[in-house]
Amino acid sequence: MVFPFRLPEVVYLGQGALEHLSGEVKKFKADKVLLITDKGVQAAGMDKLVRTCIEEGGAQVDIFAEIDAEPSTDTVDSVAKFVRENGYNLLVGLGGGSPMDVAKASAVLAVNGGSIKDYVGIELFPEKGVPTILIPTTAGTGSEVTQNAIFAFKEEQVKKGIVSSYLLPRVAIVDPALTLSCPPRVTAATGVDALVHAVESYTALKATLQTDIYALEAIRLISESIRTAVSNGQDLAAREKMSVGSFFAGVSLANAGVGAVHALAYPLGGKFHVSHGVSNALLFAPVMEFNCVGNLGKFACVAEAMGQPVAGKSPREAALLAVRAVKELVADVGIPNSLREVGVAEEDIEFLTVSAEKQTRLLTNNPRLMTRKDIESIYRKTL
Template sequence: MVFPFRLPEVVYLGKGAVENLSQEVKKCNATRVLLITDPGVQKAGLDKQVIEAIEKGGAQVEVFAEVEAEPSTDTVDRVGQLVRENGYQLLVGLGGGSPMDVTKGASVLATNGGSIKDYVGIELIPQRGIPAILIPTTSGTGSEVTQNAIFAFKEEQVKKGIVSRYLLPKVAIVDPVLTLSCPPHITAATGVDALVHAVESFTALKATPHTDIYALEAIRLISANLRTAVSNGSDLEAREKMAMGSFFAGVSLANAGVGAVHALAYPLGGKFHVSHGVSNALLFAPVIEFNCISNLAKFARVAEAMGEPVAGKSLREAAMLAAKAVRELVADVGIPKSLRDVGVSESDIEFLTLSAEKQTRLLTNNPRLMTRQDIRNIYRKAL
């Protein structure tokens, strides 16, 4: 099959990229702008430079800085209503995946109405939203270049995804300087999240020659630089390479999709409120071990891109090194090692299994068919 390949209209990537914000605001002819961010970004003072740039672009800017970690559908609906009532013409999302996803959701709610719950699934949003510019302050989610937005459904204690070409922002601005203040634990979790995006999209059933190029380079960049970025956050070279790796992984994710790691992580985040990056990290190696036999050649390339010595080894031996490399990286950057470390017990396995089984959009893209018992076994292995 031939799959579409999409990117934002404009992408600025590299040191100083945020300096292009003013001209993009001008191009949108916007006079009223809403900046959407979170308390952590505001506390770090990263919003000040962005506000100045928006004002320099000739617009009046107001700020919504109440986005929580793992945002709920209630938050998105609230911001969407705020945008409709106040007539904002442009949205700027600043932060990690949470503010950027809320920005994307509010953008389409502004023109389509209703609740974000109405659009869960694939291509269910009727029309384009108001323009959005996304600026990440972490190197991880890739939300600035994806057609996806993930929100917590409190009643069901699970996270669900919305996928639509209308969620792609008009402009993505990726400036590694904005990630310098990102704390080590967030750098670690978001960095592993980006690596999951790269590995899952590289081995996904919807992978293409286009996405493979981005995914492999993302795996190389993240594997070589995440430890340094966590250990020494002021290392701008490591930060820049992580920003590039996250962006490339986001491009691959946006066009090839992800698989079982995400499917099993969503209920973990929904019920136990574990961050998305940590949820993915806890399930990463066990899922790779399960998936390896589905495509030994590709998983061997993953291991090689992560720096494992694959020369002289059989294809199967080389492929299995991918899981080893992931375990070592996750341990080195200080992420919890087991589900028990985040409060999960044996009695929770059945709830998690039945919830993950419903993530058919992701499981059908996984390189190996996964049964209910397979899911159950992976959770137990990760305990």
């Protein structure tokens, strides 16, 4: 089966990428720009830097910095209304996945109308949105290159994804210098999220030869640099490998999708407000251990890309080395390894299982069929 392969129209990737922002703003001939970001990014002073670049591109800029972490559908609905009412003709999303997801979704919602809740599913927007430029300040979600946006649905206490090719930004600017101020906790959680994107998309049923190239390189780059980036945030070389790795992982995720790690992680974000990266990190090794037999050859390649000694090993032994490598990496960057540590109790397992089972878009892309019983047993094992 042949799948479409999509990317933003223009990508600037690497040190100095931000220098291209003003030129890109000029090309849009936009006169009224909304810069969407959050308080943490603002405290690091990056909104001013970006604002200056946009103004050099000849546009007037307003800043909206009220984006909450792991944003809800209400946030998107209100930002879209604000965009519509004020006639912005270019949106710039600056931050981690939270501000970038809000920027791309509110850009499309502002044109199509209604609530973002009306568009849960695949390709449901009839019209293109206001153009967007996305600028990540974490090396993690890859949202700058994906056609997904993820929001918390407060009433149901779950997170759901909106998927549309119209969510792709027109321009992605990935400059590792913008991640230097990321604290170790954020670097660790977002970095492991990126690694999950690479491993899940590489072993996904929708993986292709084309996505495999991006995924494997992402696994190499992130595995060799995440410990340094967490331990010494000022190491620009490590930050650059993380930024490029998370972007490559995003390219692979955008085109091959992810699987059961994300499916089982979403309910943790929705109900227990555990950050997306930490939720994924908790379920990463347990789900991988379950998945290995679904594609021993590919998991063996994951182990090799993570620097494990696979020579002379059987595919099964090599594949299990990947699970070991992930356990060590998650522990080394200081992320909790049990659900209890993030507030989950025995009696919550039923809710988690029922919620995860509903993530059919992700579960049907997983390399091994996962039943309700399997989901429950993985949660129990991780408790």
